[in-house]
Amino acid sequence: MSGHGEAQPMTARKSGPLSGTAAVPGDKSISHRALIFGAMAVGETQITGLLEGQDVLDTAKAMRAFGAEVTRHGLGDWSVHGVGVGGFREPADVIDCGNSGTGVRLIMGTMATTAMTATFTGDASLRKRPMGRVTDPLSLFGTRAYGRQGGRLPMTVVGAANPVPVRYALPVASAQVKSAVLLAGLNAPGETVVIEREPTRDHSERMLLGFGAELHVEKGTEGHIITLKGRPELRPQSVAVPRDPSSAAFPVCAALIVEGSDILVPGVSQNLTRNGLYITLVEMGAEIDFQNPREEGGEPVADLRVRFSGNLKGIEVPPERAPSMIDEYPILSVVAAFATGKTVMKGVKELRVKESDRIDAMARGLEACGVRIEEDEDTLIVHGMGAGGMPGGATAATHLDHRIAMSFLVAGMAAQKPVSVDDASPILTSFPIFEGLMKDLGATLERG
Ligand code: S3P
Numbered sequence: 001m002s003g004h005g006e007a008q009p010m011t012a013r014k015s016g017p018l019s020g021t022a023a024v025p026g027d028k029s030i031s032h033r034a035l036i037f038g039a040m041a042v043g044e045t046q047i048t049g050l051l052e053g054q055d056v057l058d059t060a061k062a063m064r065a066f067g068a069e070v071t072r073h074g075l076g077d078w079s080v081h082g083v084g085v086g087g088f089r090e091p092a093d094v095i096d097c098g099n100s101g102t103g104v105r106l107i108m109g110t111m112a113t114t115a116m117t118a119t120f121t122g123d124a125s126l127r128k129r130p131m132g133r134v135t136d137p138l139s140l141f142g143t144r145a146y147g148r149q150g151g152r153l154p155m156t157v158v159g160a161a162n163p164v165p166v167r168y169a170l171p172v173a174s175a176q177v178k179s180a181v182l183l184a185g186l187n188a189p190g191e192t193v194v195i196e197r198e199p200t201r202d203h204s205e206r207m208l209l210g211f212g213a214e215l216h217v218e219k220g221t222e223g224h225i226i227t228l229k230g231r232p233e234l235r236p237q238s239v240a241v242p243r244d245p246s247s248a249a250f251p252v253c254a255a256l257i258v259e260g261s262d263i264l265v266p267g268v269s270q271n272l273t274r275n276g277l278y279i280t281l282v283e284m285g286a287e288i289d290f291q292n293p294r295e296e297g298g299e300p301v302a303d304l305r306v307r308f309s310g311n312l313k314g315i316e317v318p319p320e321r322a323p324s325m326i327d328e329y330p331i332l333s334v335v336a337a338f339a340t341g342k343t344v345m346k347g348v349k350e351l352r353v354k355e356s357d358r359i360d361a362m363a364r365g366l367e368a369c370g371v372r373i374e375e376d377e378d379t380l381i382v383h384g385m386g387a388g389g390m391p392g393g394a395t396a397a398t399h400l401d402h403r404i405a406m407s408f409l410v411a412g413m414a415a416q417k418p419v420s421v422d423d424a425s426p427i428l429t430s431f432p433i434f435e436g437l438m439k440d441l442g443a444t445l446e447r448g
Contacts, residue, residue, distance in 0.1 A: 010424035012412025013444040017260030022251035026051035026241035034239040038080030039068035041234040047078045049241035055100035055429045065091040086187040090116035109180030112143040113187035115161035121154040125400035140166040165190035173323040175200035188230045197223035200323045201273040240297035245269040246327045255306040257338040257414040265304040276325030310387040312339035319347025330407040336382035349378040356399035365396030393417030402426040
């Protein structure tokens with residue numbers, strides 16, 4: 001859907017106050033993994049709360065192409081009849097992962113240690129993104145990959161017929177790379193070991209344990225040493241997908257900057273590998289109450305009561321926090337524009353290889369809205385203009401990036417003049433109900 005159809009411009013006007021409950025959809029990372037691990041189990045996995053965004057639908061389609069039976073029973077209610085570890089069949093056609101880096105990288109890992117060949121492609125955004133970070137470690141198993149210059153899609157991956165187990169220290173803090181290696185390790189004999197210096201989202205590890213794999217994590221001076229025993233028989237599970245904290249970030253941040261707002265966002269993950277934004281917002285002076293802490297779908301969650309916060313202060317975000325909020329820097333940079341003082345985001349060069357170069361996309365769009373920005377390869381600095389201080393009155397280019405589109409629409413809800421985006425259609429990849437949900441809270445969003 002995203003990037004394949006016509007561009008869908010959208011405009012946000014000064015809104016609010018925002019009020020009510022923002023029930024955001026299922027977690028994208030966990031939804032991809034539920035489908036993929038379900039496909040690797042023997043028998044039927046039931047999933048509730050699955051995100052029906054285009055990224056996840058593309059992964060569902062890919063799992064069917066590799067031989068799993070994937071069935072939709074109702075909204076968010078799905079089942080996967082898995083083929084077992086090593087049971088994938090060779091797909092008859094090219095696998096199109098659309099806009100999804102997580103989809104393509106995890107699926108490459110999953111097929112990499114089975115004797116078969118698969119060709120992967122994606123939309124114009126995904127075809128620009130580097131795949132070498134995954135195919136390099138996969139080559140250690142004996143997998144071969146042939147792509148375009150710079151390791152770009154389309155790419156043909158030849159799975160290893162006789163894989164060997166691997167010990168791999170991640171050169172970048174990436175849950176996608178970690179997960180691809182673990183998924184490949186599932187069908188290798190012996191023990192596959194992944195070492196990560198900085199902890200990244202741990203959904204694959206949690207889910208592997210849930211599906212009955214033998215996995216242990218040792219926390220040492222080197223970081224986390226994750227050891228997985230190959231060739232387990234994965235047992236099908238009932239997976240209740242919790243809400244997506246990366247989607248919750250948009251109504252939460254909108255309420256913080258739109259005057260008079262007071263909203264409730266239920267079930268926001270407090271998983272330490274995902275909650276960096278919320279810690280940062282509190283440090284900036286955000287009025288957020290974390291209510292009713294509990295566990296949902298195996299994740300620690302809380303209900304967030306969020307109120308307009310007119311005295312936000314710019315801070316320096318610790319670089320070691322980046323992996324736990326990597327997808328949230330675009331919306332944080334919008335909040336920073338409504339704070340006083342500067343917000344310094346260092347150690348964020350991974351943002352340059354997301355669905356778009358997010359440092360560049362945010363810097364150019366915020367500058368067009370009248371905000372002073374400084375940037376270098378690894379840093380973004382936003383000079384805040386205080387509550388209600390952003391002039392707005394600009395159109396931001398979204399570069400097929402859902403989070404850039406949603407960030408600028410949130411900016412427009414609090415800026416003095418409207419803010420438009422050239423294409424809101426990528427929002428469908430991760431947050432298909434964004435427009436309706438934000439309007440129900442009181443946001444003024446218009447097509448065009
Ligand atoms: C994801 C990992 C992150 C994140 C992406 C989802 C995942 O990417 O940006 O949206 O589900 O594993 P990296 O692993 O490249 O940091």
